[in-house]
Amino acid sequence: MKFLILILTISLSSFANYLDKNLVKKNWNGIEVIWLLDNSFPTYDISIMFDRGAYDDPKGKEAVSTLALNLLTLGTNRYDQEKILDTIDFYGASTGAYTTHEYSTYNVSGLVKDLLPTMKMVCHMFSDATYPKREFNKAISRLKSAQRNIINNHGALASMISRVITLRKTGYDRPVEGTIKSLSRISPRDLEKRLAQYNNSTKKRIYIRGPKELSALESIIKNDCNWSNIDIESSSYPEVVDAKNPNAGGVFLVPVKGANQAQIRIGYHMNKAQAQSHYTLTSFASQLMGGGFTSRLMQVLRVKNGLTYSVSSYASGQGNYGRKGINTFTKNETIVEMLKMIKDTVASNATDLKQKHFESAKIFAKGNYLYGLESTSQFLSTMQYYDIVGRPYSDIYKFPKEVDKLTKKETQAQIQELFGDKDNITVIVGNASLEKELQAAGIKVKVINAKDYL
Amino acid sequence: MKNGILFLTFLLVSCSTSKTSNMSSSDGLINFDVEEKTLKNGLKVYVVENDKLPIFSYYTYYKVGGKHERKGITGASHFLEHMMFKGAKKYGVNEFDENVEGNGGNNNAYTTNDLTVYYEKMPSEHLDLMIDIEADRMANLLLEPKAFDSERQVVLEERKMRYENSDRGKIYLKMMTSMFEGTPYGTSVIGDIEDLETVSRDQIFKFFKKYYAPNNAFIFIVGDVDADHVFDEVEDKFGDLPATKNLEESKEKVLNEKGFDFKGKYGGREIKLHGTSKDPNFMLAFKGIKTGPIEAYTLDILSSILGDGQSSFLNKEYVLSRNSRAANIYAANYTLMESGVFFIGGQLLPKKGISSTKNKLYNSIKRICRKEIDQRSLEKVKNQYLVNFFDGLDTNNGIASFLGNRQAYYGDYAFYNKEMEIYNSITLEQVKAVCEKYLTRENSIFLSIWEKHPKQRGSK
Numbered sequence: 045m046k047f048l049i050l051i052l053t054i055s056l057s058s059f060a061n062y063l064d065k066n067l068v069k070k071n072w073n074g075i076e077v078i079w080l081l082d083n084s085f086p087t088y089d090i091s092i093m094f095d096r097g098a099y100d101d102p103k104g105k106e107a108v109s110t111l112a113l114n115l116l117t118l119g120t121n122r123y124d125q126e127k128i129l130d131t132i133d134f135y136g137a138s139t140g141a142y143t144t145h146e147y148s149t150y151n152v153s154g155l156v157k158d159l160l161p162t163m164k165m166v167c168h169m170f171s172d173a174t175y176p177k178r179e180f181n182k183a184i185s186r187l188k189s190a191q192r193n194i195i196n197n198h199g200a201l202a203s204m205i206s207r208v209i210t211l212r213k214t215g216y217d218r219p220v221e222g223t224i225k226s227l228s229r230i231s232p233r234d235l236e237k238r239l240a241q242y243n244n245s246t247k248k249r250i251y252i253r254g255p256k257e258l259s260a261l262e263s264i265i266k267n268d269c270n271w272s273n274i275d276i277e278s279s280s281y282p283e284v285v286d287a288k289n290p291n292a293g294g295v296f297l298v299p300v301k302g303a304n305q306a307q308i309r310i311g312y313h314m315n316k317a318q319a320q321s322h323y324t325l326t327s328f329a330s331q332l333m334g335g336g337f338t339s340r341l342m343q344v345l346r347v348k349n350g351l352t353y354s355v356s357s358y359a360s361g362q363g364n365y366g367r368k369g370i371n372t373f374t375k376n377e378t379i380v381e382m383l384k385m386i387k388d389t390v391a392s393n394a395t396d397l398k399q400k401h402f403e404s405a406k407i408f409a410k411g412n413y414l415y416g417l418e419s420t421s422q423f424l425s426t427m428q429y430y431d432i433v434g435r436p437y438s439d440i441y442k443f444p445k446e447v448d449k450l451t452k453k454e455t456q457a458q459i460q461e462l463f464g465d466k467d468n469i470t471v472i473v474g475n476a477s478l479e480k481e482l483q484a485a486g487i488k489v490k491v492i493n494a495k496d497y498l
Numbered sequence: 499m500k501n502g503i504l505f506l507t508f509l510l511v512s513c514s515t516s517k518t519s520n521m522s523s524s525d526g527l528i529n530f531d532v533e534e535k536t537l538k539n540g541l542k543v544y545v546v547e548n549d550k551l552p553i554f555s556y557y558t559y560y561k562v563g564g565k566h567e568r569k570g571i572t573g574a575s576h577f578l579e580h581m582m583f584k585g586a587k588k589y590g591v592n593e594f595d596e597n598v599e600g601n602g603g604n605n606n607a608y609t610t611n612d613l614t615v616y617y618e619k620m621p622s623e624h625l626d627l628m629i630d631i632e633a634d635r636m637a638n639l640l641l642e643p644k645a646f647d648s649e650r651q652v653v654l655e656e657r658k659m660r661y662e663n664s665d666r667g668k669i670y671l672k673m674m675t676s677m678f679e680g681t682p683y684g685t686s687v688i689g690d691i692e693d694l695e696t697v698s699r700d701q702i703f704k705f706f707k708k709y710y711a712p713n714n715a716f717i718f719i720v721g722d723v724d725a726d727h728v729f730d731e732v733e734d735k736f737g738d739l740p741a742t743k744n745l746e747e748s749k750e751k752v753l754n755e756k757g758f759d760f761k762g763k764y765g766g767r768e769i770k771l772h773g774t775s776k777d778p779n780f781m782l783a784f785k786g787i788k789t790g791p792i793e794a795y796t797l798d799i800l801s802s803i804l805g806d807g808q809s810s811f812l813n814k815e816y817v818l819s820r821n822s823r824a825a826n827i828y829a830a831n832y833t834l835m836e837s838g839v840f841f842i843g844g845q846l847l848p849k850k851g852i853s854s855t856k857n858k859l860y861n862s863i864k865r866i867c868r869k870e871i872d873q874r875s876l877e878k879v880k881n882q883y884l885v886n887f888f889d890g891l892d893t894n895n896g897i898a899s900f901l902g903n904r905q906a907y908y909g910d911y912a913f914y915n916k917e918m919e920i921y922n923s924i925t926l927e928q929v930k931a932v933c934e935k936y937l938t939r940e941n942s943i944f945l946s947i948w949e950k951h952p953k954q955r956g957s958k
Contacts, residue, residue, distance in 0.1 A: 080891075084891075084892060085888040085891065086888070086893070087885060087888050117808070125818060125819070126809065126814065129807075129808040129809035129818075130809040130878075132808075133807040133808065133809040133810075133878055133882070134809075134874065134877070134878045134881065135881060136881035136882040136883075136884055136885040137885075138885075153885070154885060155881065155884060155885055158881075164935055178820070179818070182817075182818065182822055185822075185825075185847060186817065186826070186847070189777055189825040189845070189847055189848065190825060192776045192777070193775050193777055193825075193845065195774070195776065196664070196773070196774045196775045196776070197664065198663055199659075204677045204719075290791075295801075298520065300774070301774055301949075302774055303660045303663060304658055304662060304663065305655065305659060305662075305663050336595075336599050336604060337583070337595040337599060337605070338595045338596055338599040338600065343592075344759050346652055347592060347648070348648070349648065350647075350648035350650070350651035350652050350655075351651070351655075352652070352655055353652050353653075353655045353656040353659055354659075373655070373659065374655070375654075375655060375658070385894065404599065404600040406906075407599075407600060407601060407602045408599045408602060408603075408604075409598065410602055411553075411601070411602025411603055411604070411620075411621055412604060413618075414551060414553060414602075414621070415604070415619050418550075418551060418553070418894065419549070419892045419893050419896075420891045420893070423894070425609050484842065
């Protein structure tokens with residue numbers, strides 16, 4: 045085992061040297077640019093990060109922030125939707141936005157030889173998008189259709205409802221993608237206003253992976269996008285400190301027709317302190333419980349008892365809050381057994397974690413960390429995440445050493461805090477008959493309607 | 499051809515002076531420095547050295563999949579895939595995962611109609627251990643009874659998750675079994691429920707003994723390893739394993755019992771499935787062809803022109819147009835080793851008719867192929883393929899699967915350069931010709947799934 049630790053340390057040092065040589069930082073009009081020089085392929089990835097997100101969505105108009113970016117291709121004063129899409133596709137490029145409550149990114153990938161026409165079109169959309177009424181209405185119809193039909197994807201439905209319920213009273217519970225009602229209230233004018241904010245009053249940072257030929261991007265950002273960070277203040281959103289969730293500790297059943305399997309989500313929110321302190325310990329405890337085939341939950345629920353095909357646990361932080369939880373499913377007949385087994389597995393590992401499992405999980409966590417650095421585009425995403433949560437890049441190399449320092453005692457305590465928390469909320473999506481079964485087992489369950497969350 | 503020329507002249511510059519340059523440029527094309535060895539028992543081993551990080555990826559391809567199963571043991575390949583992680587003679591029950599994850603690695607596997615593939619990532623110092631574990635489970639799988647019964651439940655739950663509780667899974671499964679009805683591809687890879695509930699350990703064991711042999715497998719190892727050392731270790735651990743005698747003849751026999759000629763009912767047959775979707779999902783499937791012939795590549799390009807990307811013809815007409823009727827639409831050409839299927843799928847918007855959509859699709863395809871596909875749409879797809887070509891090649895896993903898949907399907911891991919040459923050589927006339935030939939009502943089945951379709955399975 046000591047040998048592996050040494051190997052990981054050495055490799056991360058050499059990787060640090062690689063980064064010293066290939067990581068370039070630039071300043072374009074006050075915009076910080078983080079560029080990972082990569083000559084391996086004739087392709088590039090560009091990610092423009094805006095430090096504002098869906099938290100800003102007007103009440104009742106959830107989805108404005110994501111739609112302002114994702115519907116840029118609907119049309120501009122100069123080009124119609126068909127021309128825009130044809131241009132982007134012709135160059136083999138892909139574009140798209142990703143929005144969270146706290147930030148938004150616009151991502152572009154393509155061939156280096158076609159950087160100029162692709163990015164000029166992207167900048168043109170940002171400068172001149174009009175969200176034409178006809179195309180806008182059609183896009184909204186499609187989004188509503190997708191929302192209405194999510195009821196058919198029980199796993200996605202369970203995750204969506206669990207997110208809303210577990211984040212109540214934090215300020216971060218409104219869905220980024222909106223609801224059928226909120227989508228109905230949004231107008232093209234709302235998107236134009238939001239886009240203007242992204243362009244003119246939102247701080248940006250640009251992440252690039254690709255060869256040095258991409259330096260032509262600087263002039264496009266300055267002259268075509270007209271972006272600058274000069275005179276734009278950094279902004280921040282409220283920290284989650286102590287939000288008491290009215291649903292804490294509850295069990296919710298979402299009946300769906302014809303389900304012969306119950307989707308289970310158990311979790312709760314974390315406040316900023318919980319989400320950002322003890323990053324290594326939180327990440328490790330989560331992996332130990334539900335991060336691989338030898339994780340404690342996988343061993344008990346799938347390997348030993350055949351109750352499920354999949355189980356995973358997570359604990360992840362954003363800038364001002366975090367979420368923790370366990371995701372799994374089982375057949376209707378074993379729902380009660382499954383819930384009890386999850387509870388017992390968490391309890392036993394929170395009090396009596398076996399040394400063998402503890403040591404083995406450490407090695408697994410360090411190995412997997414290394415694989416996460418293998419791809420340059422994935423590495424760039426890691427750096428982006430570190431910027432979001434305000435951690436220095438140098439911490440990237442510290443993870444293996446920090447894992448080594450963790451004690452069994454603190455790991456057990458963390459397992460309890462994350463997954464044994466009495467406030468954790470259980471959401472079950474499945475057959476309506478589960479209500480009786482759960483009640484009969486003494487589990488007080490509240491039945492909720494999926495439609496209220498669509 | 500502008501894009502083809504640019505592809506040939508792009509120089510790949512290595513970012514390191516070490517063996518990280520497992521890829522090199524030759525006339526602008528990618529070349530992987532692959533070293534290979536074939537053991538006397540038929541096992542082939544391929545190695546690409548890459549010392550970027552002290553890790554490696556280990557892929558084992560078994561040339562067995564759903565097509566080798568018969569009624570009664572449908573799902574055997576996939577069930578066996580699960581059982582391969584449940585213990586062998588030297589590395590016993592649960593010791594596979596303990597040894598891989600407990601040494602900083604991870605692993606998984608997948609099964610298709612043609613293949614079963616296992617893959618692991620490990621720190622380099624555990625190369626010998628990984629070879630030993632893989633040899634142990636190829637030679638001496640336990641199929642321990644308790645684990646067998648427990649895993650049966652896991653597979654049944656997986657089936658529910660992927661198919662029975664998913665309208666998209668359900669319609670895809672029905673499309674595949676209907677299109678390939680009466681052929682070895684006409685069963686579900688995950689297995690029929692009744693077979694999964696009744697298949698015995700002995701049946702799976704026989705299946706294992708026959709197909710999990712060195713002459714039915716090949717290995718790709720990519721990473722910070724020494725090829726000569728790999729070959730020595732593989733020889734040491736796998737060299738004495740016996741080959742299955744007359745395997746190729748036996749496999750041919752199984753496949754020839756039914757043959758791969760299409761035997762289903764086509765001619766625009768309509769199948770309606772009861773589901774839970776508020777708006778109907780649909781699939782229009784056509785008889786396709788197997789991997790290899792130039793028409794298969796041409797159908798790939800046709801599928802992209804028709805339904806890949808927002809500016810594709812079908813997306814413009816069905817999703818973006820003034821008279822849009824779908825929330826989404828796509829096209830795909832799925833080539834298997836012995837046959838293929840071309841399909842168009844999507845989800846309708848509320849109050850849009852299913853039958854009228856079916857008829858409109860036939861007309862649209864005819865019109866698009868005869869009048870609308872042009873040189874620009876062909877160039878666009880070739881550009882998209884060029885970008886996709888490099889996807890994932892910055893990881894050991896990506897390289898191993900990229901090369902391994904070509905070895906499996908073309909018998910030549912280096913086929914990738916030829917592949918791009920073929921795509922670049924395809925003309926507009928060829929695309930139009932395959933469209934006329936393959937995308938006809940006579941060759942097709944139309945399926946839909948919706949909450950308002952009656953519960954009994956019906957077709958008309």
